Amino acid sequence: MTETVSLSAVGKRYGKVDAVRDVSFTLGAGETIALVGHNGAGKTTLIKMMLGLIRPTTGTVNVLGEDPSSGDFAVRRRLGYLPESVSFHMALTGRETLSFYARLKHVDEAEIPGLFERVGLAPLAADRPVRTYSKGMRQRLGLAQALLGKPRILLLDEPTSGLDPALRRSFYDLIAELRDKGTTVLLSSHALTELEGRADRVVIVNDGVKIADGTLDDLRRIARLPTRISLKVAEGTEKPQGINGATPWRNLGDGAFETDVAPEEKIALLRKVTATPTALSTLSVAEPTLDDLYAHFLRGQQRP
Numbered sequence: 118m119t120e121t122v123s124l125s126a127v128g129k130r131y132g133k134v135d136a137v138r139d140v141s142f143t144l145g146a147g148e149t150i151a152l153v154g155h156n157g158a159g160k161t162t163l164i165k166m167m168l169g170l171i172r173p174t175t176g177t178v179n180v181l182g183e184d185p186s187s188g189d190f191a192v193r194r195r196l197g198y199l200p201e202s203v204s205f206h207m208a209l210t211g212r213e214t215l216s217f218y219a220r221l222k223h224v225d226e227a228e229i230p231g232l233f234e235r236v237g238l239a240p241l242a243a244d245r246p247v248r249t250y251s252k253g254m255r256q257r258l259g260l261a262q263a264l265l266g267k268p269r270i271l272l273l274d275e276p277t278s279g280l281d282p283a284l285r286r287s288f289y290d291l292i293a294e295l296r297d298k299g300t301t302v303l304l305s306s307h308a309l310t311e312l313e314g315r316a317d318r319v320v321i322v323n324d325g326v327k328i329a330d331g332t333l334d335d336l337r338r339i340a341r342l343p344t345r346i347s348l349k350v351a352e353g354t355e356k357p358q359g360i361n362g363a364t365p366w367r368n369l370g371d372g373a374f375e376t377d378v379a380p381e382e383k384i385a386l387l388r389k390v391t392a393t394p395t396a397l398s399t400l401s402v403a404e405p406t407l408d409d410l411y412a413h414f415l416r417g418q419q420r421p
């Protein structure tokens with residue numbers, strides 16, 4: 118995978134605050150990465166260093182082969198950024214807003230109508246002042262602004278806050294389309310559940326330090342959290358063999374049972390309980406969620 122962004126031992130200190138400490142990771146072309154962390158964990162600071170808006174106190178940042186804070190405009194043109202709180206000039210229309218950013222970025226304004234379509238802002242909305250936009254519409258205008266100039270790298274800070282479920286879905290469809298075209302997409306978010314299955318990789322930061330980095334499967338392997346198996350015994354049948362075995366099951370009443378099983382024992386147990394399929398009326402297997410993994414890695418870091 119072609120590397121587009123690389124951070125090596127990066128640190129950022131604001132006065133007495135160590136906002137980021139010794140963080141290293143790389144991002145690749147066509148990769149969607151979730152940057153996850155509590156409020157104040159250092160996510161925005163990391164994004165601003167990739168944009169060249171602030172310089173690291175220690176370490177180096179490399180974007181498309183250049184130092185983004187060197188003032189080289191060519192690199193910044195290839196970056197799209199959606200800040201956490203988008204604020205536009207309320208008196209300008211959506212179209213005027215995008216024209217303004219297109220001129221700033223030296224991008225051909227012919228792109229603008231296509232962008233309105235792409236982010237689902239109707240042509241009518243384009244000519245209305247931004248003050249009449251809903252929060253979701255402003256967010257979409259922000260995304261259109263970030264997409265100006267067909268960036269190779271998109272840095273999106275909390276991009277789906279303010280979007281309703283339907284808009285979130287269309288937002289992620291758009292992200293998938295961009296990824297297929299080779300764009301690097303970094304999404305900073307607290308909305309862990311919606312990132313599952315959408316981000317190729319997850320980078321977790323806490324208190325300025327990177328505490329985990331990998332695909333969801335990698336993180337599951339490292340965390341070794343149990344899988345929850347829940348089932349219901351079909352009425353009038355004997356309990357399946359696996360329920361009488363060594364595994365401790367919680368009896369939830371009404372024929373329902375659940376247990377948490379270690380990753381390496383999961384398949385063998387499933388084999389046992391499904392040996393007589395007619396003995397079960399329901400069966401579900403829940404792998405640890407990104408929320409569970411996040412909590413696990415935070416706990417690990419807090420251990421002395």
Ligand SMILES: Nc1ncnc2c1ncn2[C@@H]1O[C@H](COP(=O)(O)OP(=O)(O)OP(=O)(O)O)[C@@H](O)[C@H]1O
Nearest residue numbers: 131134136154155156157158159160161162163201
């Ligand atoms: N300009 C600044 N001056 C002083 N401290 C700052 C500045 N910017 C950020 N910080 C501090 O650096 C730390 C990291 O902040 P940052 O905004 O990067 O976190 P974040 O993960 O983006 O948080 P959130 O999810 O709330 O946006 C926080 O303790 C914050 O108070």
